[in-house]
Amino acid sequence: MSPQRERILKAAARLFARDGYHGAGMALLEQEVGLKRGALYHHIGNKESLLYEISRTQLEHMVGIASKIVEETPDEAECFRRLARALLRNIADHRLEWTVHYRDFNALTGERLEHVLELRRRYSEIWQRVYASGVERGILQPAEPRVAVLGILGMFNYSYLWIEAEGRLGTDRIADLYCDIFLRGVLLPPHPAPPAAEE
């Protein structure tokens, strides 16, 4: 990936995040990047490819990280914690990109839209599978796993509106806080009644 293209994507993410995909014109982008029309279109195929690249990059990154975490973490509770931390850290580090994605990914068309939807589906399914595995092992509430997972994903996804990468609390602390709330809510009490732990 050429360094110019990198710069253009950064600038596009900034503009799209501020004005929306349809609200930000290519004239603004020229100004922001410091290139004129011809040069701009030499590096990018068209406007939509910018939106696509922004979404795709983040989503593929998250799917990759999440897959690795799931592989390495047999315990479901711990797995959720690591998924949560990774997700929130990424949202905070790439707030602009996630803002663009959540607001405007459905402005994509054709294959590009389908690919992005596919990536979203794959990511969501990773969480779903971890939950399902917890249900199988008898440690998570079996009722409505899909809705439950959509709930915790909502907690994190909504955070792109207020999270700050260098905020007072670290992103890991916030992720843990949400994870604790969620886990306390869906964990079943240990089955053959062992002596009560502290917590």
Next chain:
Amino acid sequence: MSPQRERILKAAARLFARDGYHGAGMALLEQEVGLKRGALYHHIGNKESLLYEISRTQLEHMVGIASKIVEETPDEAECFRRLARALLRNIADHRLEWTVHYRDFNALTGERLEHVLELRRRYSEIWQRVYASGVERGILQPAEPRVAVLGILGMFNYSYLWIEAEGRLGTDRIADLYCDIFLRGVLLPPHPAPPAAEE
């Protein structure tokens, strides 16, 4: 409010929800409503006022309902439950309007933007105050109330992407589910250590 204006707002909500505020042109709206340019602008001041009206109506509605619930419900846990049910029911019943609001409210400008932000702030503060009151009474975790409330609001707000008004589960059931998860997560155990309940 004239019936024509009502119709126009409905159609605008549908279009804006599908294509985004900037992505939906007035030509499409003419077609959808069945009125031509002149007639359209006879009823609406301008495009932005449509966006404003869509957001304002829903927000004022929710602030009104929430205020009343808080007045009538001294118990914080019960109050959260009623707030949650009312919120999710409204999101499901006006999914198009909420889609438009969440995606594009920041396309508003000047006083209209400020008014909408003010309404959002007021609604969020209602939840915050209920939480704070629970902390004062010693039944809720005192740590990071703001982040905790943003979490549960995230669970509900994100639902506009998948909720169905006539879905398999009723909206109340889903609201209760999330509320239970949240409350289990933030409720402190009853103070003078009573014998452990089943649950």
Next chain:
DNA sequence: TGTACCGTACCGATCGGTCGGTACGCAATA
């Protein structure tokens, strides 16, 4: 001599919005 990079000029389409003018119903007046 080719190729990557960039600027200039320009395209047709569409953007949100305004214009003068018309059709029609209601109410007051003669």
Next chain:
DNA sequence: TATTGCGTACCGACCGATCGGTACGGTACA
């Protein structure tokens, strides 16, 4: 009852501006 005046609803042409995108010539470096 006939006439007049007026407000509401609507049409269709038109506005300047901006939209995303392209054609092409120049330049610098291989």
